[in-house]
Amino acid sequence: MRFLLATSVAVAAMIATAAAAQDFSAQRLSDEIRVISADDFQGRKPGTEGEEKTLAFLQAQYEAMGLQPGGPDGQWRQRIELRRYTPVQGAAALSLTGADGQAYPLVLGTDAIVRAATNDGRADVSDAPLVFAGFGVTAPERGWDDYGDVDVRGKVVVVVEGEPDGDLFNGAYTTHYQSAGYKADEAFRRGAVGLVILAGERGWARARGGADQQRILTPGAADLEFIATLDEAGKARLAQAAGVDPARLTGGQDGRFKAFELTGATLTARQSETIDTLVTHNLLARIEGSRRPDEVIVYSAHWDQIGVGGEHAGGEDTIFNGAWDNASGTIGVLEMARELSKAPRPERTIVFAHMAAEEMGLLGAYAYVADPVYPLETTVADINIDMLPLSGPTRDVPIFGKGQNTLEDDLDALARAEGRYVSDDGQPQQGFYYRSDHFPFARAGVPALMPWHGVDFVGGGKEAGWAAWRERFGRVYHQPSDEWSADWDLTSAVENLTLLYRLGLNLANGDEWPTWKPTSEFGQVRARSEAARSSR
Incomplete structure (x- = not known):
């Protein structure tokens, strides 16, 4: 049963009850943000003294x-081991054999890139059959299935980057289906051993730029042998080897496409990468x-920032203090705990999770989801705080991923009782929904806000709001200039924290399970564990 309140009287009554138990202090928020964003915390980089100081605080x-x-085995910290992979010079090889038995070489760095995607850092695939799967998307909520009935076990799947155009796939706001991570998963x-992505100009530039760079494997990532990227020349070579018109190697736009085997063509891939480990910690x-x-x-909320120095540091100040991003969110969660600890003990457990290595790719949150302290199937919701608003009062409460799940309806009911409203983030070009620690939870099926x-x-x-936002974001985002200031206006931060307090407390004292909306790509993931909730 949903807990959206039927009348404004009921909303007001619930808010009055919850509000009596909390009183967020703008001054305390400011004071504590100042502490953990000070120079002596050295930009809170994972694996440094700055991490230790932050977690100790x-x-x-x-x-x-x-x-x-709240961590494993009654500990405060959850140990996270992040494995960093660097290609071995000269170890990579990628080649096609056509149905005619001839070799069709792919020139690495020129028209092809290959990286080992396995946990052991080695790819070794010989003469694997190939299947072309369009965009590689299976989206039952949209009536879309590129794979159809094709069997890809033991084969290499070839896909086009991106996703279909148009409103069916959220228009200007992209879906998760466009990501390489989803396509690999x-x-x-389905049992594939490798993935080949046919990239456009921008995608190829990204792949080529990272071909020899150290990368960190996302915890819980698909354990494929390899992921390769081909440019237009590589795509043409693939089509030639398979004896098909290159025009057939495009993603369908009307939902009628079905995957097909590139009969007779095979692919061989080799790669070897050295591995070292960075140890960091979530705190719960x-x-x-x-x-x-x-x-x-x-x-x-994530506690980390970039640290000291690096390619983005210019001038004399080289410390990325991260006061806004994300000392503010870190302290927001801390203050949420302080206020909720004053309320009567809730019926459900509330966890306050400070995630590591968000700036490296949401890695602490991915690590938690890959090895959760609390089962994901009975995790009611994740409420994430990244960069508290720094302004006077606002009418709107923007969220990332509007239209995804019913948590936004619950928040909107609470906001409207205060004369406010929930909106989208207004910046589809930023892809914000995929850029903070709520997303690993969503990807695993947990409703997240x-x-x-x-x-x-x-x-x-x-007019005034957008001007202020653009000025601040352009001036301080991921810059050493992101420092605490005594003149911050935290009025809107207190407003939002108050709403999130009420939302969390309602969930903690209710028996409802927020759900994904019918058009969300994450509903099918959540549905796999439905039995764990319906039996309660």
Whole structure:
């Protein structure tokens, strides 16, 4: 049963009850953001002294509140081992054999790139059959299935980058189906040994630029032998080897495409990469539920930033203090815990998760989802805070991924009782939905919510709001200039935290399970664990 409130009277009553238990302090938010964004925290880079200082500060705060450790085995910290892969010089090889038995060479770095995608850092595939799967998308909620009935077990799947055009795939706001990560997951789930991506100009430039660079394997990523990228010349060579018109190697736009075998053509791939490990930590605290402690609401934020120096540092100041991104969100979660700890003990467990290595690719959150402390099937929701709004009061409460799940409806009901409203983020070109720690939860099927910076200012409207946003984002985002300031206006931060407090407390004292909306790509993932919730 949904918990959207039927009348404004009921909304007001619930808000009055919740509000009595909390009082977010703008001054305390400011003071604590100042602490962990100071120069002596050295930009909070994972694996450094800055990490240790940050986690020690957070743990001390939670201990003072009387909260319990929320990590594995009764610990505060969840150890995260991030494996970094660097290609061995001269180890890569990629070649095609045609149906005619002839070799069709692919020139690495010129028309093809290959990286080992396996956990052992080695790819070794000989004469594997090939299947062309269009965009490589299976989206039952959209009536779309590129794979059809084709069997790809033991084969290499060839896909086109991106996703179909048009409103069916969210128009200007892209879906997860466009990502290489999704395409690899789906191919691996179906038993493929490798993935070949046919890239356009921009995709090829990205792949070529990272061909020899160290990369960190995303925890829980598909354990394919390899992922290769081909440019237009490589695509033409593939079509020649398979004896097909290159025009057939494009993604369908009307939903009628079905995968087909590139009969007789095979691919051989080799790659070897050295591995080293970076150790970092998530930190978790919890308030254990009184009646259903195994049902969990997560508040999350990443504690890390870039650190000191690096290619983005210019001038004399080389410390990326990360006051806005994301000392503000880190302290937002800490203060959420402080206020919720004053309320009567909730029926469900509430976890406060400080994620590592978000700036490296959401890696702490991915690691948590790959090895969750609390089962994902009975995780009610993730409420993520990344960069608290820094402005006067706003009418809007933008969220990333509007239209994805029913948490936004719950938040909108609470916001409208305050004369506010939920909106989208207004910046589809940024792809924000895939860029913060809520996303690994969503990808794993857990309903997740990520509120953002309002731009509909009570004083000045959207014109003033967008101007202020663009100025701040352009000036400080991922720059050493992202430093604490005593003149920050945290009014909107307090407003948003108050709404998120009420949302989380309602979930923690209710029996509802937020759901994905019918057009969300994540509903099919959540549905796989439905039995774990319907039996309750």
